[in-house]
Each structure stands twice: as C-alpha cells, then as structure tokens.
Amino acid sequence: MRKKFTEKQIYILDVAEELIAKQGYEGTSVRDICSKAGINVAMISYYFGSKEKMMSYLYQYRVLKTRENFSEFADTIKDGKPEMQMKEIIKYIVGQLFKYNYFHGFVTQELRHTDSVKNELLDFYQLFVRKLDDVIKKGVASGVFTFTPKPEDVLTTIIGSTLFVIRNRNFYEMYVPNKDEETYAKEAEKKVRMNLLLSIFAILGYAAD
Amino acid sequence: MRKKFTEKQIYILDVAEELIAKQGYEGTSVRDICSKAGINVAMISYYFGSKEKMMSYLYQYRVLKTRENFSEFADTIKDGKPEMQMKEIIKYIVGQLFKYNYFHGFVTQELRHTDSVKNELLDFYQLFVRKLDDVIKKGVASGVFTFTPKPEDVLTTIIGSTLFVIRNRNFYEMYVPNKDEETYAKEAEKKVRMNLLLSIFAILGYAAD
Amino acid sequence: MRKKFTEKQIYILDVAEELIAKQGYEGTSVRDICSKAGINVAMISYYFGSKEKMMSYLYQYRVLKTRENFSEFADTIKDGKPEMQMKEIIKYIVGQLFKYNYFHGFVTQELRHTDSVKNELLDFYQLFVRKLDDVIKKGVASGVFTFTPKPEDVLTTIIGSTLFVIRNRNFYEMYVPNKDEETYAKEAEKKVRMNLLLSIFAILGYAAD
Amino acid sequence: MRKKFTEKQIYILDVAEELIAKQGYEGTSVRDICSKAGINVAMISYYFGSKEKMMSYLYQYRVLKTRENFSEFADTIKDGKPEMQMKEIIKYIVGQLFKYNYFHGFVTQELRHTDSVKNELLDFYQLFVRKLDDVIKKGVASGVFTFTPKPEDVLTTIIGSTLFVIRNRNFYEMYVPNKDEETYAKEAEKKVRMNLLLSIFAILGYAAD
DNA sequence: AATGAATGAGCGTTCATTCAT
DNA sequence: CATGAATGAACGCTCATTCAT
Numbered sequence: 001m002r003k004k005f006t007e008k009q010i011y012i013l014d015v016a017e018e019l020i021a022k023q024g025y026e027g028t029s030v031r032d033i034c035s036k037a038g039i040n041v042a043m044i045s046y047y048f049g050s051k052e053k054m055m056s057y058l059y060q061y062r063v064l065k066t067r068e069n070f071s072e073f074a075d076t077i078k079d080g081k082p083e084m085q086m087k088e089i090i091k092y093i094v095g096q097l098f099k100y101n102y103f104h105g106f107v108t109q110e111l112r113h114t115d116s117v118k119n120e121l122l123d124f125y126q127l128f129v130r131k132l133d134d135v136i137k138k139g140v141a142s143g144v145f146t147f148t149p150k151p152e153d154v155l156t157t158i159i160g161s162t163l164f165v166i167r168n169r170n171f172y173e174m175y176v177p178n179k180d181e182e183t184y185a186k187e188a189e190k191k192v193r194m195n196l197l198l199s200i201f202a203i204l205g206y207a208a209d
Numbered sequence: 210m211r212k213k214f215t216e217k218q219i220y221i222l223d224v225a226e227e228l229i230a231k232q233g234y235e236g237t238s239v240r241d242i243c244s245k246a247g248i249n250v251a252m253i254s255y256y257f258g259s260k261e262k263m264m265s266y267l268y269q270y271r272v273l274k275t276r277e278n279f280s281e282f283a284d285t286i287k288d289g290k291p292e293m294q295m296k297e298i299i300k301y302i303v304g305q306l307f308k309y310n311y312f313h314g315f316v317t318q319e320l321r322h323t324d325s326v327k328n329e330l331l332d333f334y335q336l337f338v339r340k341l342d343d344v345i346k347k348g349v350a351s352g353v354f355t356f357t358p359k360p361e362d363v364l365t366t367i368i369g370s371t372l373f374v375i376r377n378r379n380f381y382e383m384y385v386p387n388k389d390e391e392t393y394a395k396e397a398e399k400k401v402r403m404n405l406l407l408s409i410f411a412i413l414g415y416a417a418d
Numbered sequence: 419m420r421k422k423f424t425e426k427q428i429y430i431l432d433v434a435e436e437l438i439a440k441q442g443y444e445g446t447s448v449r450d451i452c453s454k455a456g457i458n459v460a461m462i463s464y465y466f467g468s469k470e471k472m473m474s475y476l477y478q479y480r481v482l483k484t485r486e487n488f489s490e491f492a493d494t495i496k497d498g499k500p501e502m503q504m505k506e507i508i509k510y511i512v513g514q515l516f517k518y519n520y521f522h523g524f525v526t527q528e529l530r531h532t533d534s535v536k537n538e539l540l541d542f543y544q545l546f547v548r549k550l551d552d553v554i555k556k557g558v559a560s561g562v563f564t565f566t567p568k569p570e571d572v573l574t575t576i577i578g579s580t581l582f583v584i585r586n587r588n589f590y591e592m593y594v595p596n597k598d599e600e601t602y603a604k605e606a607e608k609k610v611r612m613n614l615l616l617s618i619f620a621i622l623g624y625a626a627d
Numbered sequence: 628m629r630k631k632f633t634e635k636q637i638y639i640l641d642v643a644e645e646l647i648a649k650q651g652y653e654g655t656s657v658r659d660i661c662s663k664a665g666i667n668v669a670m671i672s673y674y675f676g677s678k679e680k681m682m683s684y685l686y687q688y689r690v691l692k693t694r695e696n697f698s699e700f701a702d703t704i705k706d707g708k709p710e711m712q713m714k715e716i717i718k719y720i721v722g723q724l725f726k727y728n729y730f731h732g733f734v735t736q737e738l739r740h741t742d743s744v745k746n747e748l749l750d751f752y753q754l755f756v757r758k759l760d761d762v763i764k765k766g767v768a769s770g771v772f773t774f775t776p777k778p779e780d781v782l783t784t785i786i787g788s789t790l791f792v793i794r795n796r797n798f799y800e801m802y803v804p805n806k807d808e809e810t811y812a813k814e815a816e817k818k819v820r821m822n823l824l825l826s827i828f829a830i831l832g833y834a835a836d
Numbered sequence: 837a838a839t840g841a842a843t844g845a846g847c848g849t850t851c852a853t854t855c856a857t
Numbered sequence: 858c859a860t861g862a863a864t865g866a867a868c869g870c871t872c873a874t875t876c877a878t
Contacts (some may be wrong), residue, residue, distance in 0.1 A: 026235030030852055034339035041860055045853055052852095125380050152384045157370050164369030171334050175361045195362035202411035217841095239869060249843050254870055261869095426862095444653030448848060459862050463849055470848095486830030543798050570802045571822035576786050589752050593779045613780035620829035659874055672874055675847055679873095 005061060009047055012037050013058045016044075021102035025055060046050060062103045063120050066096065070127060082139030083206060084154025089131065091195050097162045098189045099206050139204065154203075158196055165192045214270060218256050221246055222267045225253075230311035234264060271312045272329050275305065279336060291348030292415060298340065299367060299405050306371045307398045336366050348413065355414025363412075367405055374401045422529060423479060427465050433474045434462075439520035443473060445451050480521045481538050484514065488545060507549065508576060508614050515580045516607045546573050557622065564623025572621075576614055583610045584606030632688060636674055639664050640685045643671075644730060652682060689730045690747050693723065697754060709766030710833060714759065717785060717823050724789045725816045755782050765815065773832025781830075785823055792819045 005013070020026045030051050032193055034041045048054035070092075077088045098171040132151035139145035165172045172180050176187045214222070224246040239260050239391045243250045257263035286297045341360035348354035355413075374381045374397055382388050387394045423431070433455040437446045448469050452459045465470035488510075493507045550569035557563035581588045583606055591597050594605045632640070640745035642664040646655045657678050671794035697719075704715045711832045759778035792799045792815055800806050804812045 006244065024233055024235055026233055029850080031850090042855095042860065046859075047349065050852075058406045068853080105227060122380055122383075125377075126383075136284055147407075149404070149407065152381065153370075153400070153408075156373050156381070156401065157366060160369035160371070160373030161366050162327060162369070164365050164372065168334075171331055172361065172365070174331075175359065191362070192365065195358070195365065198356075198358065199362075199412045202414070205411070238867075240867085251843070251870075251872090252841095261867075346837075442651055442653055444651055447846080449846085459848090460850080460864070461862095464863075468848075489860095540798055540801075544797075567822070567825065568802065570799070571818070571826075574791050574799070574819065574822065575826060576785060578787035578789070578791030579784050580787070582783050582790065586752075589749055590779065590783070592749075592753075593777065609780070610783065613649045613777070613783065616776065617780075617784060617826055617830045618772075620832070623829070656871080658871090669839065669874080669876095673838075677873075 005057070010061070012039065012044065012047065013054070013061055016054060017062070017102050019059055020055075020058075037045075060120065062100065063124055066100070066126060067127070069096070074131060081144070082135050082142060083144050083201075085135045086132075086139070086204070087197060089128075089142065090133065090200060091193060092190075093158050094162050094189060094193045094196065097159065097166065098185060101166045125155065136204065139206075144206065146207060147203060149200075149203050154200060157199065161196060162192055164165065214266070219270070221248070221253065221256060221272055222263070225263060226267055226271070226311045229264070229267075241388060250387075267312075269329070271309065272333055275309070276336070277331065278305070283340065290353070291344050291351060292353050292410075293350070294344045295341075295409065295413070298344065299339075299404060299409060302337065302364075302367050303371050303398060303402045303405065306368065307376065307394060310375045334364065345413065353416065354415060356412060358409075358412050363409060366408065370405060371401055379406075427475075428479070430462065430465060431472070431479055432456065434472060435476055435480070435520045438473070438476075441568070444495075458545060476521075478538070478574065480605070481542055484518070484546070485542060487514070492549060499562070500553050500560060501562050501619075503553045504550075504557065504618065509554065509611060510620065511546065511573075511576050511605060512580050512611045512614065515577065516583065516603060518583045519581075543573065554622065557624075562625065564625060565621060567618075567621050572618060575617065579614060580610055632684070636684075637688070639666065639671070639674065640681070640688055643681060644685055645688070647682075647685075648728070648730065687745065687747065689727065690751055693727070694751060694754070696723070701758065708771070709762050709769060710771050710828075711798065712762045713759075713766065713827065713831070714824060716755075716762065717827060718820060720755065720782075720785050721789050721804060721816060721823065723819045724793065725812060728793045752782065763831065766833075772836060774830060776827075776830050781827060784826065789819055 012033070014154055016028070016033045017035060019032055022028075023032075030044050034043060037043075037118050044051060044054050048057055073088075073092050080088070129151045132154050136145060136148055136151060136154070140148050169184070169188075172188055172191075173184055176184060176191060178184060178187050211393055221242070221369055225237070225242045228245060232241070235239075239253050240250055243252060248251075253260060257266055281299050282297075286294050289297065297301060338360045339362050344362060345357055345363070349357050378393070378397070381397055381400075382393055385393060385400060387393060388395050430451070434446070434451045437450055437454060440446075441450070448462050449459055452461060455461075462469060462472055466475055491506075491510050495503045498506065547569045550572050554563060554566055554569060554572070558566050587602070587606070590606055590609075591602055594602060594609060596602060596605050639660070643655070645661045646659055646663060649655075649792060650659075657671050658668055661670060664670075671678060675684055700715075700719050704712050707715065707737055756778045759781050763772060763775055763781070764776060767775050796811070796815070799815055799818075800811055803811060803818060805814050
C-alpha cells in the first residue's frame with residue numbers, strides 16, 4: 001500500500017531531491033535539506049521517520065508520478081503507426097530523463113541501501129520494455145521494421161546514453177554548439193535524441209519510403 | 210610528473226576503490242576502508258595526506274593505468290580493417306568498463322569536488338573519440354561504412370549502455386540466462402556487447418558481404 | 419554589538435575558564451570541559467560554533483563584565499582624596515585579579531590566536547592607565563604626592579606583582595603564615611596588597627601627616 | 628642527581644624551548660620540534676623518553692645554567708656597596724628575564740604537570756631572596772637604606788613587573804618610543820628597569836646624598 | 837646509534853535523531 | 858502539530874609513541 005503525501009511533505013521531497021541529486025545522499029545532510037526548505041531540523045524525522053525512509057518515500061513518490069505520467073503518454077500514442085510510436089517513446093524517455101534528471105541522477109547511485117525499493121524501479125522499467133516490445137513486434141509484423149532487437153537492449157541504449165550525457169556534461173558540451181546554462185540542456189537533449197533515433201531505427205532496419 | 214605509488218598504497222587504493230564504488234565516497238568512511246584493508250585508521254592520512262587526496266590519487270592512478278592500457282590496445286589493432294577495428298574497440302571499452310567497473314562506477318558520481326581532475330577524464334574520453342573518428346572515416350573512405358555518425362555519439366552509446374547495465378544489474382539480469390555471481394558478469398557483458406555491435410554497425414550502415 | 423549569553427552558556431564558559439586557566443587552551447579538551455560541566459561533547463560546537471569561538475566569547479564575556487564592574491567601582495571613589503583613591507584602586511585591581519585569576523591567568527598566555535581580541539584588552543588596560551594618571555596628577559597638584567611616576571609603570575607593577583604571586587603559589591606561600599587552601603588566597607592577597615601600597619606610595623613620595 | 632646532556636640533546640632543547648615559548652607546550656608538537664631541528668620524529672622519545680620528560684630536562688637544564696650564571700654574577704658584586712649591589716641585582720634579573728624570556732615565558736605556565744621540578748625553581752628563587760635579604764640588611768645596617776621591605780616582596784615586584792612587560796608587549800609598546808622589532812626589547816627593558824630602580828629604592832627609603 | 841613506518845588513543849566537529857514542550 | 862534544545866555515535870584527522878631494522 002502506498003503512502004499519501006501532504007503538500008508540505010511533497011515540498012520537502014522536492015527540495016531533498018534537488019540537493020541529493022547534486023551532492024549525493026551522504027553528501028546531503030538533513031540540516032542542508034531543512035535549511036533550504038526553511039523548516040526545522042527535526043521535521044524530516046518527524047514527517048518521514050528517518051532520512052533513509054524519506055529517501056525511500058522520495059523514490060516511491062517519483063516512481064508513482066512517473067508511472068501516472070507514462071500512462072497518460074501511452075494513451076496519446078496508442079493509435080499511431082509503430083515508427084511514430086517508437087519515435088515518440090524515444091522522445092518521451094529522453095525528455096523525462098532530462099526533465100527529472102535530479103531524480104534519475106541518483107536513482108541508481110544512491111539506492112544502495114533499500115533493496116525493497118529497487119523492485120519498484122524494476123516494475124517501472126518493465127513497463128517500458130513491454131511497450132517497446134509491442135511496438136517492435138507490431139512494426140515487424142507490418143513490415144516497417146526488418147529486425148527485432150531485444151526491447152531491454154533498446155531501453156538500455158536509450159536510458160544509458162541519455163544518462164551518460166546528463167552526467168558528463170563537461171564532456172558532451174564540447175560537441176554542443178550552445179553552452180550557456182539555459183540552452184545547453186535543450187541542445188544536448190536534441191543531440192542525444194537525434195543520435196538515438198538514428199541508432200535505433202538503424203538497428204530496427206527501418207525502411208523509410 | 211605523476212606520483213609513484215608503493216605496493217601498500219596500491220593495495221589501499223584497491224580496497225578503497227571497491228568500497229567507494231559500492232557505497233559512494235561520502236558513504237565510505239576512512240574506518241571502513243582501513244578496517245577492510247586490515248590497517249590502522251591513521252594510515253590513510255599517513256599515506257595520502259587526507260581522504261580527499263586519496264580519492265584524487267585513486268583517480269589519477271586508475272586513469273594512468275587505463276591510458277597505458279589503451280595505448281597498448283591501440284597498437285594491437287592498428288593494422289586491421291576498419292570494421293575489425295571498430296569491433297575490437299567496442300569489445301575493448303565494454304570489457305574495460307566491466308573489469309574496472311568499481312572505478313567507472315564512481316568516476317562521474319563522486320568527483321564533484323575536484324574540477325582539475327575532471328579534465329583528465331575529459332582528455333581520456335577524447336582519446337576514444339579521436340580513435341573512433343579515425344576508424345569511421347577510414348571505413349567510409351574504403352566504402353565499408355555508409356554513414357558517418359558523430360564519434361562522440363558512438364562513444365556515448367557504448368559507455369552509456371554499458372554503465373547502465375553494470376549499474377542496474379537487477380534489471381538486466383532478468384534477461385540474462387545465468388544469474389549466479391560468477392557467470393552473470395560474463396553473460397551480461399556479452400549481451401551488451403552484442404547489442405552494441407549490432408546497433409553501431411547498423412548506424413554505420415555496415416555492408417557486410 | 420556584543421553577544422548576549424544564556425545562563426547555560428555562561429555556565430559552560432565558567433567551567434571552561436577554570437579548566438583553561440589551569441591546563442591551558444590546548445591542554446584542555448572539549449571533552450574535559452563537557453565532562454566537568456556534565457554536558458554532551460557536542461554542546462560546545464552547538465552553543466559557540468567551535469572551541470576557538472568559545473574561547474573568544476569567554477574572553478569577550480569576561481572583559482565586558484570587568485569593564486562594567488570597573489565603571490561601578492570608579493563611581494564609588496570619584497569623590498575621595500587622591501591618596502584614598504590610589505589605595506582603593508590598588509585594592510580593587512589586586513582583588514579583581516585574585517577573584518578572576520582564572521581569567522587573568524590565561525588572558526596573556528592563551529590568546530596567541532586572536533589578535534583582534536587583544537585590542538580589547540588593550541583598551542581595558544588603558545582605562546586603568548587613565549584613571550591612575552588622573553589620580554597621580556590630582557595628588558601632585560594638591561601636594562599630597564611628590565613625584566609623578568608613569569601611570570603605565572604603576573599599573574605594570576600592580577598587575578605584574580599580583581599575577582606573579584597568583585601563578586607562583588608554591589614560592590609565595592613560604593612567606594605566608596596560613597597555607598591551607600581556604601585562607602592562603604586571602605593572606606597572599608593581603609600581603610601583596612600591603613607590598614604594593616608601600617611600594618607605590620613610596621614612589622609617589624606620599625607625604626603622610 | 629642531574630643528567631649530563633650531549634651537544635645534540637642541548638641543540639634539541641634549544642629548538643624546543645623557542646617553539647614552546649612561542650606556542651605553548653601543548654601547542655607545540657613533537658613533529659614541529661623535530662622538523663625545525665631537522666631530525667627524525669622518533670628522536671625526542673629516543674633521547675629523552677617522552678615529550679614530557681624532555682620538558683623536564685629542558686627546565687632542569689635552563690635552571691642549571693641560570694644558577695651557574697648567577698653564581699658568577701654574585702661574585703662580581705660581592706665587594707660593592709649595598710645600593711650598588713641592589714642596583715646590579717635589579718639590572719641582572721631584568722636582563723636575564725629579557726634574555727631568556729623564552730624560558731621564563733613558559734616556566735610558570737607550562738609546568739603544570741611536573742611538581743617535582745617546581746621545587747628546583749623554588750630553590751632558585753630563594754637564592755635571589757637570600758641575596759636580596761643580605762643586601763637590604765647590610766644597607767639598613769650601614770644606614771643607606773631606611774626601611775626593610777620583605778625580600779620576597781621585592782623579588783615579586785622585580786620578576787612580576789618584568790614578566791608582565793615581556794608578556795604584554797602590545798600594551799607596553801604604546802609607551803615605548805621605538806617600536807621596531809630590534810630596538811623595542813632594549814627600550815622596554817630600560818624602561819622597566821628604571822621603574823623598578825625608582826620603585827625599589829623608594830621603598831627602601833634610600834637616602835642618596 | 838638512529839631511522840621511518842606504523843600504531844592506538846584522542847582530538848574538534850558534524851551527524852541523524854530524540855524528547856520535552 | 859511543530860519546535861528547538863540536546864544527545865550519542867561517528868566522522869576525518871593529528872598526536873606522542875613504538876618497533877623492526
């Protein structure tokens with residue numbers, strides 16, 4: 001059963017997420033979070049039980065939101081052609097990772113502690129895998145795709161490449177025209193998306209006509 | 210000029226690397242490291258000056274080793290055909306990441322502190338970019354490759370996908386036949402390598418004959 | 419503007435002062451102070467920020483108190499005759515040094531660190547110098563004193579002699595009749611005061627009639 | 628029985644004395660001393676047994692030297708008139724304190740630990756007390772002095788005033804014409820000596836004619 | 837006779853958490 | 858419901874000292 005969060009709790013989770021993504025879980029003290037959030041140091045234990053539980057709730061909360069979001073998204077593309085669906089999925093995943101990079105930045109790094117929680121991420125990834133599987137199969141059946149790469153590998157390429165770009169900004173920005181804080185993210189996102197589109201459509205043996 | 214390390218220092222760095230990769234820099238105490246290494250708590254300050262300097266040395270040491278290793282590798286493939294070279298590069302990078310995943314697991318996460326050090330990593334990545342660029346251009350010139358994807362994007366796909374697999378074992382192991390501790394790594398490495406080969410050769414428009 | 423201290427802070431400062439006067443700043447650990455005060459080791463950082471800042475506050479606090487105290491004292495003698503005033507000043511300074519010897523015991527020894535703080539002590543000493551100057555000049559003008567020794571030298575003799583007695587108890591107690599813990603201080607104070615009265619009135623060429 | 632010191636030990640003691648006088652006993656680490664002396668960190672334990680014992684030896688050594696020195700001095704004045712002797716004693720004590728202020732600067736501050744050692748200082752002070760007593764009595768007998776102040780009080784005034792000046796340089800230098808590092812000490816010494824001469828001859832009721 | 841590697845204890849400080857209000 | 862004072866444990870580090878050579 002999942003926890004319902006109050007507005008204040010959500011606010012704290014947002015602050016915590018940002019700091020933790022920047023500084024790491026251990027590198028972010030409860031005092032940091034509370035100070036930035038303008039609340040009492042005792043509040044995190046008070047609201048969430050402990051720092052670690054807060055982390056768990058933060059995780060839960062973001063997964064929940066992302067699931068809901070993905071459902072909505074899946075709906076919007078359900079009637080499209082496979083190649084369009086694939087293109088939209090790539091765009092969606094890349095976009096979400098860039099938008100919530102705070103979250104995804106720590107999700108695989110900081111959750112060393114809570115194994116239970118990892119299963120939720122698993123379920124979540126499998127949502128994507130299943131969706132990709134559908135699209136690939138449908139495309140192959142309709143003849144628009146030639147090959148059938150494993151959906152988990154396609155997902156791996158999408159998420160892996162995007163996270164690498166996000167986490168290695170000082171590397172990737174050398175190849176991105178605009179480097180100022182505001183536009184970099186947009187340019188980088190575009191570049192990695194283009195790369196993934198080419199790469200994945202190539203491996204699918206997409207026969208554009 | 211770079212520091213030379215004694216055997217004992219290297220031993221400590223190895224222990225530290227493993228723990229830090231698992232638990233993060235802040236999550237790994239000096240006491241943890243010394244306890245696991247069977248040495249006195251004072252030794253890290255004694256040998257390296259401080260925990261942070263140790264981190265820097267660890268980084269330096271591993272980059273140094275990897276550079277040397279890459280030079281040797283580059284030599285062994287310098288006379289091959291482009292498609293063979295590309296295949297070997299992919300195999301090499303994936304293999305190195307799996308072998309030294311301890312190191313690469315934290316390299317982009319834990320080095321928030323030392324900007325100077327990031328530049329070394331940058332130089333290092335650019336070694337790969339240049340090599341990939343050479344190979345792609347040569348392949349296109351000789352007609353074996355049809356397209357010219359950006360080398361930085363190819364590198365991004367290779368490293369990103371591999372790290373994702375390494376860091377999300379509990380996801381990827383669902384699609385890997387053997388899951389026991391010993392053989393998993395080997396199987397996962399093979400799977401991700403195959404995926405990358407297909408993916409990158411597809412995007413290169415490789416015309417096998 | 420100066421910091422206001424809570425009762426608990428003042429209590430800790432008192433404990434710290436006593437220990438530091440006995441054992442020196444470096445020789446007194448935070449654990450010593452907290453243990454004697456019956457509080458947690460974290461409290462000194464908690465209340466004062468750090469051990470060093472605590473030292474600074476301790477100094478500030480005592481100077482403040484002593485200044486206030488001196489103002490009151492100066493008022494009580496302002497209408498007396500110069501010889502009476504001089505006598506009272508000597509009595510007052512000696513008395514204060516004996517009473518707050520903990521503080522004066524370290525004031526010139528332990529404040530190697532904080533130059534800023536030394537200026538406050540300087541101002542403080544100059545208060546005495548000015549007052550002594552007034553009294554001497556008035557006494558000479560009225561004919562009750564014959565000579566005009568420098569006020570800074572008079573102060574030097576008063577404070578120097580008294581501190582020497584306080585700090586070299588095992589020397590001075592040989593010449594003091596009662597040596598038990600309770601009465602020694604009183605006897606020693608009386609003896610040094612008598613010596614200073616004789617000495618300073620002699621140098622002033624005091625013509626008693 | 629007293630220890631005999633080798634040249635190297637004396638050298639180390641000299642270095643230690645200077646540092647300890649500046650920074651205090653606790654504020655001076657064995658590493659500081661050894662580093663400044665250009666010797667191995669283990670040497671202090673090796674030569675003296677421990678840091679604390681070294682301190683004790685340092686003390687012993689300086690007292691020994693000062694005793695010998697005083698004997699020589701006492702000889703040179705033994706045939707003079709009491710007023711000349713008194714003048715020379717004051718000059719001698721003040722001079723010694725200024726010359727060996729390193730030593731005297733910590734003698735009453737840092738020897739909190741070693742009670743045994745304090746007795747030696749006691750003996751030493753009593754040498755002065757006896758000498759002063761002789762001179763005073765002789766002067767009174769010969770009619771050149773009128774009063775008989777206690778010799779321990781005279782000594783207290785001499786040592787106390789001088790040490791105060793040495794330890795509170797930033798106070799006293801306000802009243803000293805030359806303040807540069809080289810000449811300050813000389814000027815301050817002269818000023819405090821003049822003050823003591825006036826003060827003590829006044830209290831002795833010295834009838835110059 | 838002297839070294840330098842290594843130790844264990846203790847340092848000042850910060851941590852997440854608790855508790856009385 | 859929320860606070861802020863207070864806690865004990867752990868942190869990275871430096872200390873005087875020891876020990877094998």
